[in-house]
Amino acid sequence: MHREIRFAHLSDWHATTLAGGGLDRFRGKRISGWASWALNRRRHHDPAILDAAIRDVHAQSVDRILVTGDLTHISLPQEFRVAAGQLARLGSPEEVFLIPGNHDCYVRTDPENAWDHWAPYLRGAASSSLPSPLAPLASPSPEDGRAPTYADYPTLRIHDRLAIIGLCSSIPTPIFVAGGELGAQQLERLEALLSATGDAGYFRVLMIHHPIAAGTEPARRALWDGEALCGVLARTGAELVLHGHKHRRRLRTVPGPRADVPIVGVPSTSEVGSKPDKQAQYHVYTVREEAGGAFTLGAEIRGYDAAQGAFVPVSESLFG
């Protein structure tokens, strides 16, 4: 009998308000982020569309929900609290696996006022819950109740034959810069994780906020060590890489050792559609394990239909 695993990919919902929030809104880099929200971004993201997406995800019978960050605008404490409620409505920490985006790391903050609000959604599996060959590769377990820090990434969760690896490319950057970086330590641990999960025959899904292919982004918005990440993928492969950040659907591939690695960017979950290719969407993947341990991958696009106030199937093929 064939086994099927279904999972959804959502990203960049930015469905918080910066109205109120005290003087912190007007300090340092947050001033430009607040101005951008007040003049522009607040008209692009609608919490009601996120609510419609959450209802729709619940109707899709998915096993897991993967979220590639940017739930906030300028990393205010009030935004982390609101987004924690949105995550709770989306699913349990066991079902939902989250990585932070650059807006969730907009300025340096105390973890208690930031990622700790999302701790159970951000954490990878504890080493004690992983199969023995993978246990030594688990990310360090933060103290109870704390979120992973940048130094704790990559995170790893296993669901059935799925190995889901979370990367953190989000670091505080200067004003008008939205790039990201993994760093040598994270890349080294990622290579070990991809090798071990590949050798063990898992379907490997990599989550990263930034697009990874070199030359697809201006330098100020790019993943600065994307070439090094592509080098890791060329040696280890991966079955699927998921990212956000662009608020647009993107499909690219990079070479792996045996097959090209598909890299898929998903639009925002809450975008009202200021441009046709930016209207809210999310993706649902189905991984089938065939006899002999091979996998096949299917994908569906679900997009927001303003007339119905609901997400509906989009009759385009994600993989062309």
Ligand SMILES: [Fe+2]
């Ligand atoms: Fe982003």
